[in-house]
Amino acid sequence: MSQAEAETQDPRIDALHRRMAEHSLGGHWQPRRRNPSPKLVPHLWPWSIVYECLMESGEVIKLGRIDEPAKRRTVNLVNPAITDFKSTSRTLQMSVQLVKPGEMAECHRHTAAALRFVVEGEGAGYTNVEGERMIMEPGDLVLTPHWTWHDHKNPGEKNLVWLDVLDVHLINHLDANIHENYSDSEISDNYFDGAAQTVVHEDGYCRRRFGVLRPASAHVDSRFLPYTYKWRDTLAALEAMAAAGESDPYDGILLDYTNPLTGGPTMPTIGCRAQLLAPGESTKAHRHMSSTIYHVVEGAGVTNVGSEKSGGADLAWGTRDCFFVPSQAWHSFTNISKSERAILFSVSDRPVLESLGLYREEQA
Numbered sequence: 612m613s614q615a616e617a618e619t620q621d622p623r624i625d626a627l628h629r630r631m632a633e634h635s636l637g638g639h640w641q642p643r644r645r646n647p648s649p650k651l652v653p654h655l656w657p658w659s660i661v662y663e664c665l666m667e668s669g670e671v672i673k674l675g676r677i678d679e680p681a682k683r684r685t686v687n688l689v690n691p692a693i694t695d696f697k698s699t700s701r702t703l704q705m706s707v708q709l710v711k712p713g714e715m716a717e718c719h720r721h722t723a724a725a726l727r728f729v730v731e732g733e734g735a736g737y738t739n740v741e742g743e744r745m746i747m748e749p750g751d752l753v754l755t756p757h758w759t760w761h762d763h764k765n766p767g768e769k770n771l772v773w774l775d776v777l778d779v780h781l782i783n784h785l786d787a788n789i790h791e792n793y794s795d796s797e798i799s800d801n802y803f804d805g806a807a808q809t810v811v812h813e814d815g816y817c818r819r820r821f822g823v824l825r826p827a828s829a830h831v832d833s834r835f836l837p838y839t840y841k842w843r844d845t846l847a848a849l850e851a852m853a854a855a856g857e858s859d860p861y862d863g864i865l866l867d868y869t870n871p872l873t874g875g876p877t878m879p880t881i882g883c884r885a886q887l888l889a890p891g892e893s894t895k896a897h898r899h900m901s902s903t904i905y906h907v908v909e910g911a912g913v914t915n916v917g918s919e920k921s922g923g924a925d926l927a928w929g930t931r932d933c934f935f936v937p938s939q940a941w942h943s944f945t946n947i948s949k950s951e952r953a954i955l956f957s958v959s960d961r962p963v964l965e966s967l968g969l970y971r972e973e974q975a
């Protein structure tokens with residue numbers, strides 16, 4: 612007998628419970644067998660381990676065709692509280708992907724939105740999004756929004772490694788996950804074997820066509836814009852803010868990646884930020900109603916995560932490590948170096964909470 616069906620010593624109540632159970636009904640007053648939504652925990656994934664596993668996967672896992680399980684060679688970051696779901700958070704998935712020289716990850720599209728943040732590469736590899744090559748240099752952020760065709764190719768001589776972030780868990784919760792392989796679509800019939808899109812736009816097309824300076828005639832009604840944010844621009848903006856002393860007490864120098872068409876978040880379901888902590892800087896603690904996954908671009912520090920009373924847990928990070936701060940958890944940052952800056956890239960589900968009117972923030 613399940614806990615939900617446990618006897619109460621009252622025959623009428625027990626009879627009611629049995630009758631409801633027979634008809635797939637339950638009383639709100641009955642205990643649940645288990646918590647279906649375990650509390651997510653803060654966690655840090657050291658880059659040394661992630662990278663070692665990724666490189667080994669490059670030796671033992673052959674990149675597959677689009678209809679095979681190994682169609683993407685990615686190592687998933689898994690929150691220890693929900694290992695059964697192989698998810699980083701309840702909404703977002705961060706993984707690390709390897710495309711070796713000469714390899715191609717074949718073309719598909721899905722309702723889940725995705726982005727790539729490049730960690731390692733020589734600038735030869737690219738993601739083809741809707742017919743445009745998005746060249747991938749370290750630190751670049753490439754968007755493959757909801758339902759856009761995308762394939763990845765590395766024609767260079769060195770490995771191409773990037774962070775994949777998808778809103779796939781949110782999309783699954785909403786029962787809205789649809790997937791299509793390019794090779795099965797009608798538009799691929801004209802091309803060699805449907806593995807990759809033909810390049811139909813010049814490099815930089817979307818930035819020129821839909822960026823902050825754009826042709827007056829450009830058609831600008833899409834919220835789902837394939838786009839690349841070059842690291843050189845992000846870094847220049849961070850450095851300019853640092854020089855101007857434009858610092859936030861809770862996050863240091865904090866930059867939002869915005870959608871050039873809407874002025875809003877990067878994509879409707881995923882927000883991206885970059886932040887810079889000056890040498891020796893310690894921020895104040897705050898907490899907010901959104902889950903955040905961080906990647907350390909450079910530097911070393913500590914993020915304290917947890918309740919104010921308990922003192923929380925210290926996540927000690929170095930360059931390229933990734934870590935997770937759960938929704939509603941107090942957190943603060945310290946750059947432990949007295950001479951070097953630290954830069955973090957982060958993704959969060961904040962745009963979803965904001966659009967639902969649920970986002971709130973509290974400062975210590």
Ligand SMILES: [Fe+2]
Pocket residue numbers: 719720721725761
């Ligand atoms: Fe994909």
